[in-house]
Amino acid sequence: MDYGIVIPVYYGRSFIQRALDSVFAQEGISGHLNVFIIEDGTPEPEDVKDLITTYPVHYVKLAENHGVFYARFVGLSQLPSTVEFCAFLDQDDAWHSQFLSHLTAILMQDETLGFAACNARILNAHGNYILYQDRRPNLLFTDLKVANQLISPSQVLIRRKALEKLNWDMDLPYPGADDWLLWLSILSQGYQATYTDEVLLDYYDHAAGAHHRKHIMAKSEEYIVEHWFPRLRLTKWDQRLYKGRIGWDHIVQGLRTKNLHHLVKGLNYLVRDPIAVNAARQFRRRHRKNHIV
Template sequence: MNFGIVIPVYFGRSFIQRALDSVFAQDGVSGHLTVFVIEDGTPEPENVENLIAAYPVHYVKLPENHGVFYARWVGFSQLPNTTEFCAFLDQDDAWHPKFLSHLAAILMQDETLGFAACNARIFNTHGNYVLYRDRRPNLLFADLKVANQLISPSQVLIRRDALEKLNWNIDLPFLPYPVADDWLLWLSILSQGYQAAYTHEVLLDYYDHADGAHHRKDIMAQSEEYIVEHWFPRLQLTTWDQRLYKGRIGWDHIVQGLRSKNLHDFVKGLHYLVRDPIAVNAARQFRRRHRKNHIV
């Protein structure tokens, strides 16, 4: 099995060695790794070039910062044709030793699978915990259209053919708000007819810190909205898919407003309800169905 690993780096000196150590500690894949570290415009002397000199990796230095989404695709475009499986590891995450071998085994069992995802352990200033405990993600296309249930590309191994078939021309600005780029990637792969699989095994250490992209909720919302408005039609998704996504946003605001007694959230959700009560009610049933079946 041949694996291609892409690690985008931006001011990553505090993290990169831990990430690379986890890559080269993988069980059963020695000699079958091609690793690209993409320095996304980090100025000297803050870049990682001297820190990674001892590792067998390809180092690419971009003169300007274009964002993690662009950097991932720069790396992917340079992987050899013999690559069978690809992974995008974030600079501040680390894999467990069986990440590649276990997820590759899942993908090899079923050629219809475009990607496989694992559970993760979250580390933050308060300690650590398993991400999916009582619930699990449902990676069906119908569900991912409504809400992304994965937190990071670091928890996913992707079939190379599924990425090749996207035939994306990554040009700037490909995605003006790139924070939700991983959600676009999962949707794009599944829209081709591929399926996805999830294993409950914890194979990733995800380090949650204040600078994490998921904390920028306003930018995340802009990114998702851009995908829904501009990419859903390109993926041949319907206007109902767009409405249901917006209905889910509205219902989540209502629930959050009630739970936290936040009037702003509650009123924002009511605006969605007034505009499209059918979609908000469908989203309510979607959330209720997930809760009943212990899905994220």
């Protein structure tokens, strides 16, 4: 059983050896690890080429920076046909030793599963904590269309067949939500997804992390909703409900933090589409009641 591991790198010298050490410390697997490092336009001498010479990996250097979405697709296109399961590991994350074996076992039990996700330990300057404690993802397509429930592709193992029919044209000008687009693209084909509470990933939260650039993340999501939802045959209502959820989240945040800017922004959504905002309110209430992210 062969695996395809794609690690996009951009100014990753501080992280890459930790990530690679975690890949080659995997236990309980058979087959071959096809590991591709995609250097996304990092200039010399800041690239990682000299740091990875002792690892059995394939190194691909892109002349210009295209973003992680493009880099992942380049890596995916390089994988040999023998690969059955794929994973996209971010340069600043690290897997636990049972990541591949445990998620593989889950996927092997049900061929309708396009991907399986694990819980994660978040590490930052203040300590560490478990990502999903009181709530957990359900990864239903109907819910993922409204809001992403995963923080990183690093916590996911994907069935290779679920990626073969994806028709991507590299059209995602804003980075950040590319993993959300990936999950939606897989599930739109009819695949299912599942989650395990096992903590199999260390997610390093640092100032340069993409999730801290919230305005860019918002633009990325908005672009997906406007341009990719129709390509995935999602409906106008799906677009409205997503926007209603954004509006409701602004209202809740504005009331909770007494932030007038968020409150006014949310009320503007409410005025434009009260039906969608009310549906999003019920969506959030249902998730809270059922302990879903």
